[in-house]
Amino acid sequence: MALKDAKTGTRNEAGIAAAIGVLKQRFGERFQTGQAFRAQHAHTTTYIPAQLPDGVLFAESADDVKAAVKVCADHKVPIVAFGTGSSLEGQVNAPNGGISIDFSRMNRVLEVNAEDLDCTVEPGVTREELNTYLRDTGLFFPIDPGANASIGGMTSTRASGTNAVRYGTMKDNVLAVTAVTANGEEIRTARRARKSSAGYDLTRLFVGAEGTLGILTSVTLRLQGIPQKIGGGVCAFPTVRAACDAVIMTIQLGIPVARIELLDALQIRACNAYSKLSYEEKPTLFVEFHGSDETVALQSEQFAEIASECGGGEFSWTVNAEDRSKLWKARHDAYWASRALAPEMAALSTDVCVPISRLADCIGETQADIEEHGLLAMIVGHAGDGNFHVLLLFDDKTEEGIAIAESFVSRLNARALAMDGTCTGEHGIGQGKMAFLEEELGGTVELMRQVKKALDPDDIFNPGKIFHRA
Amino acid sequence: MALKDAKTGTRNEAGIAAAIGVLKQRFGERFQTGQAFRAQHAHTTTYIPAQLPDGVLFAESADDVKAAVKVCADHKVPIVAFGTGSSLEGQVNAPNGGISIDFSRMNRVLEVNAEDLDCTVEPGVTREELNTYLRDTGLFFPIDPGANASIGGMTSTRASGTNAVRYGTMKDNVLAVTAVTANGEEIRTARRARKSSAGYDLTRLFVGAEGTLGILTSVTLRLQGIPQKIGGGVCAFPTVRAACDAVIMTIQLGIPVARIELLDALQIRACNAYSKLSYEEKPTLFVEFHGSDETVALQSEQFAEIASECGGGEFSWTVNAEDRSKLWKARHDAYWASRALAPEMAALSTDVCVPISRLADCIGETQADIEEHGLLAMIVGHAGDGNFHVLLLFDDKTEEGIAIAESFVSRLNARALAMDGTCTGEHGIGQGKMAFLEEELGGTVELMRQVKKALDPDDIFNPGKIFHRA
Numbered sequence: 001m002a003l004k005d006a007k008t009g010t011r012n013e014a015g016i017a018a019a020i021g022v023l024k025q026r027f028g029e030r031f032q033t034g035q036a037f038r039a040q041h042a043h044t045t046t047y048i049p050a051q052l053p054d055g056v057l058f059a060e061s062a063d064d065v066k067a068a069v070k071v072c073a074d075h076k077v078p079i080v081a082f083g084t085g086s087s088l089e090g091q092v093n094a095p096n097g098g099i100s101i102d103f104s105r106m107n108r109v110l111e112v113n114a115e116d117l118d119c120t121v122e123p124g125v126t127r128e129e130l131n132t133y134l135r136d137t138g139l140f141f142p143i144d145p146g147a148n149a150s151i152g153g154m155t156s157t158r159a160s161g162t163n164a165v166r167y168g169t170m171k172d173n174v175l176a177v178t179a180v181t182a183n184g185e186e187i188r189t190a191r192r193a194r195k196s197s198a199g200y201d202l203t204r205l206f207v208g209a210e211g212t213l214g215i216l217t218s219v220t221l222r223l224q225g226i227p228q229k230i231g232g233g234v235c236a237f238p239t240v241r242a243a244c245d246a247v248i249m250t251i252q253l254g255i256p257v258a259r260i261e262l263l264d265a266l267q268i269r270a271c272n273a274y275s276k277l278s279y280e281e282k283p284t285l286f287v288e289f290h291g292s293d294e295t296v297a298l299q300s301e302q303f304a305e306i307a308s309e310c311g312g313g314e315f316s317w318t319v320n321a322e323d324r325s326k327l328w329k330a331r332h333d334a335y336w337a338s339r340a341l342a343p344e345m346a347a348l349s350t351d352v353c354v355p356i357s358r359l360a361d362c363i364g365e366t367q368a369d370i371e372e373h374g375l376l377a378m379i380v381g382h383a384g385d386g387n388f389h390v391l392l393l394f395d396d397k398t399e400e401g402i403a404i405a406e407s408f409v410s411r412l413n414a415r416a417l418a419m420d421g422t423c424t425g426e427h428g429i430g431q432g433k434m435a436f437l438e439e440e441l442g443g444t445v446e447l448m449r450q451v452k453k454a455l456d457p458d459d460i461f462n463p464g465k466i467f468h469r470a
Numbered sequence: 471m472a473l474k475d476a477k478t479g480t481r482n483e484a485g486i487a488a489a490i491g492v493l494k495q496r497f498g499e500r501f502q503t504g505q506a507f508r509a510q511h512a513h514t515t516t517y518i519p520a521q522l523p524d525g526v527l528f529a530e531s532a533d534d535v536k537a538a539v540k541v542c543a544d545h546k547v548p549i550v551a552f553g554t555g556s557s558l559e560g561q562v563n564a565p566n567g568g569i570s571i572d573f574s575r576m577n578r579v580l581e582v583n584a585e586d587l588d589c590t591v592e593p594g595v596t597r598e599e600l601n602t603y604l605r606d607t608g609l610f611f612p613i614d615p616g617a618n619a620s621i622g623g624m625t626s627t628r629a630s631g632t633n634a635v636r637y638g639t640m641k642d643n644v645l646a647v648t649a650v651t652a653n654g655e656e657i658r659t660a661r662r663a664r665k666s667s668a669g670y671d672l673t674r675l676f677v678g679a680e681g682t683l684g685i686l687t688s689v690t691l692r693l694q695g696i697p698q699k700i701g702g703g704v705c706a707f708p709t710v711r712a713a714c715d716a717v718i719m720t721i722q723l724g725i726p727v728a729r730i731e732l733l734d735a736l737q738i739r740a741c742n743a744y745s746k747l748s749y750e751e752k753p754t755l756f757v758e759f760h761g762s763d764e765t766v767a768l769q770s771e772q773f774a775e776i777a778s779e780c781g782g783g784e785f786s787w788t789v790n791a792e793d794r795s796k797l798w799k800a801r802h803d804a805y806w807a808s809r810a811l812a813p814e815m816a817a818l819s820t821d822v823c824v825p826i827s828r829l830a831d832c833i834g835e836t837q838a839d840i841e842e843h844g845l846l847a848m849i850v851g852h853a854g855d856g857n858f859h860v861l862l863l864f865d866d867k868t869e870e871g872i873a874i875a876e877s878f879v880s881r882l883n884a885r886a887l888a889m890d891g892t893c894t895g896e897h898g899i900g901q902g903k904m905a906f907l908e909e910e911l912g913g914t915v916e917l918m919r920q921v922k923k924a925l926d927p928d929d930i931f932n933p934g935k936i937f938h939r940a
Contacts, residue, residue: 116825198907
């Protein structure tokens with residue numbers, strides 16, 4: 001798994017030196033090679049070791065990106081796009097060195113078309129910045145991966161998060177991108193029509209490509225009307241299976257739940273300890289509905305009935321924002337609550353996603369695995385999608401500790417694949433899951449390699465990610 | 471446009487003869503080379519002239535497809551997949567000859583996972599067959615392009631239709647495909663998880679590829695619960711703009727309308743004449759809601775208010791299936807009603823799609839164009855998506871008649887592109903719109919060529935479609 005794959009590749013020393021020279025001359029202060037800048041652009045929120053780029057360009061326009069790509073293409077030097085650095089699988093690492101392009105200064109909202117429910121933004125805009133910008137329009141961008149990630153990074157990772165069950169993932173919410181390709185030209189994948197059958201779906205090819213096919217320079221997004229009302233609540237269940245049954249029934253009945261998150265009993269215990277709460281220490285669903293007064297009430301009542309039928313406890317829900325935020329506190333604090341259980345340990349987050357009918361099996365077997373191996377690990381799931389994260393606390397300072405983590409992840413991913421699931425619902429492959437991608441899709445990965453080779457023959461775009469070039 | 475692009479390419483006579491010999495030996499009666507079979511597999515529902523394949527294989531399994539692809543790859547012979555032949559842009563034509571693979575015998579539903587709301591089918595299953603099969607499960611497959619197309623064809627054309635506004639297009643409803651690629655091997659693009667970030671989105675690359683990247687052997691689809699209630703109704707508006715305003719407001723308010731179809735006044739006149747109806751001859755919206763008793767009533771009332779605010783007439787709606795079908799009769803009969811206006815003339819259907827804020831402009835300018843040029847043409851639109859079809863009746867027996875049609879289509883597509891729209895919302899490029907694709911996406915088409923060349927180096931899969939190889 002991760003550490004094996006995150007190996008350092010071959011560095012093109014002469015090319016890198018030449019490119020750095022040209023970029024320094026062209027960009028002056030905006031191109032930095034100091035250790036601090038380089039280190040900031042290779043940190044990851046995983047346990048994968050940082051691999052620093054040789055220089056960082058603070059791009060301010062698509063022209064900057066075009067110029068940088070041309071220089072790097074001329075000298076066959078790697079280019080890694082950097083949004084906020086919140087990716088989890090080593091996506092911003094530079095195993096072969098090269099240039100990191102920082103998008104924090106390309107954070108303009110270029111266009112909002114309120115009547116069409118769409119907007120176009122530069123890749124460095126974060127989702128929170130975008131939603132702040134949109135506030136007066138009555139619209140919002142729904143995808144919420146937790147972190148305040150950049151739109152470019154979310155696009156490249158095919159991100160989703162808590163409300164994908166209602167609004168879909170980045171795949172469903174990107175209408176078009178512009179990108180600089182290997183020849184240094186900027187292309188646009190689609191017009192602004194809401195649907196199109198005009199040739200290959202290059203938009204979807206760039207969504208989730210993790211920066212390996214080109215560098216995004218803008219993203220056109222679908223927007224949603226801010227719901228008139230948001231209702232939310234919490235319901236405890238005797239078992240994970242009972243909670244999953246409630247989720248399945250909710251989805252099958254077509255109740256348009258906006259979020260339906262599962263926390264296991266241990267996660268609830270951690271949250272109680274961390275945030276001084278007193279939730280029942282049982283598998284618990286955190287549920288949210290978006291709509292009007294009438295529909296939120298209707299759907300909440302429907303859900304309460306379903307929960308009760310599945311053996312759940314009382315479903316306490318509210319449309320009051322403050323009360324809702326109190327009810328949801330455990331969910332929001334889950335990550336830090338877990339880390340607080342063992343602050344000296346490292347944490348890694350897994351990301352399997354299985355058909356929803358297998359979710360209870362997959363979580364149940366994983367809990368048994370955790371217990372059998374004496375691990376400290378909590379589960380938080382985007383249950384409506386069949387996607388769950390295990391936050392595993394482990395000792396990253398010893399080889400043994402790392403080996404224990406790696407073998408847990410291997411068993412978990414194998415379990416998900418055996419259930420016709422995937423090793424990654426939303427974090428991407430990066431450096432961390434290349435071996436699992438091969439297990440998951442076999443010979444299909446060769447097609448990906450062919451696409452990569454066709455669009456990036458010199459492997460300059462984020463090399464050493466998703467798969468190794470043959 | 472069409473006729474210019476639908477030119478016959480170079481035939482590989484020796485290769486075709488050799489492949490036919492091998493296929494005859496291997497498949498016996500299941501491989502046919504008679505004129506009648508060949509003609510049946512090149513007919514299109516467009517005015518694009520038929521271009522016959524040299525033989526037709528009635529495939530019965532993925533192994534048949536693999537064997538046929540291997541033979542054709544060995545001899546560099548074109549292969550064209552054929553579902554029901556309802557494509558509109560010459561997609562099933564064989565401009566360079568070669569083999570048509572008929573999927574009518576690969577029409578098994580392989581798997582239904584009711585709890586996961588998904589199923590896997592062979593490509594020859596038609597959407598009506600699938601929905602008949604699913605009836606007892608309480609589930610249905612929502613995409614409805616009008617024709618009883620095959621799932622393989624719908625996937626390859628990125629089809630959608632009347633209820634895409636609610637359920638999305640094929641892009642949103644295909645979870646995975648299996649396909650035989652140029653080396654004769656079968657690959658699977660994804661597992662059955664509802665979302666995934668595992669590498670490039672090859673599923674979406676095959677959706678809409680019009681058979682140019684490989685031959686589909688199965689498709690895994692998302693399903694929906696059959697709505698408890700369907701409500702529908704009709705509302706006339708003084709102008710197209712007023713009707714479009716009502717559509718925009720409906721979408722902006724997030725009312726989950728299941729269908730919202732616009733017929734222009736001339737189309738209504740044609741329907742009145744054909745089906746002996748007495749609709750007001752005004753731009754009219756046909757609307758449908760899917761949900762429970764409560765939500766259908768709520769949404770219908772909300773829509774009635776919006777319509778009235780926009781100057782519309784009374785919105786008569788009903789949940790009674792028979793009454794609803796009477797109300798919707800004009801929409802269902804639109805095509806034949808139009809044809810009946812001039813049975814001796816040919817018909818072609820355009821397919822532009824524009825941002826919804828430009829829909830009224832685009833339709834208005836198109837109506838003025840129709841009037842200015844004295845054309846006979848009606849408009850039916852999937853208004854919620856900004857997609858509309860002009861059914862143009864024209865004389866396909868004279869060069870002048872064809873030139874008139876071609877220049878109308880050119881003007882219409884240019885108009886849509888100027889509004890940041892696309893020349894095709896759901897019919898695809900095929901042979902009919904290759905020049906427009908270049909206008910629409912420019913240098914981006916070169917990326918498509920690179921992908922094509924990487925995955926199909928000898929150009930055996932449906933050559934002469936979407937773009938010409940450089």
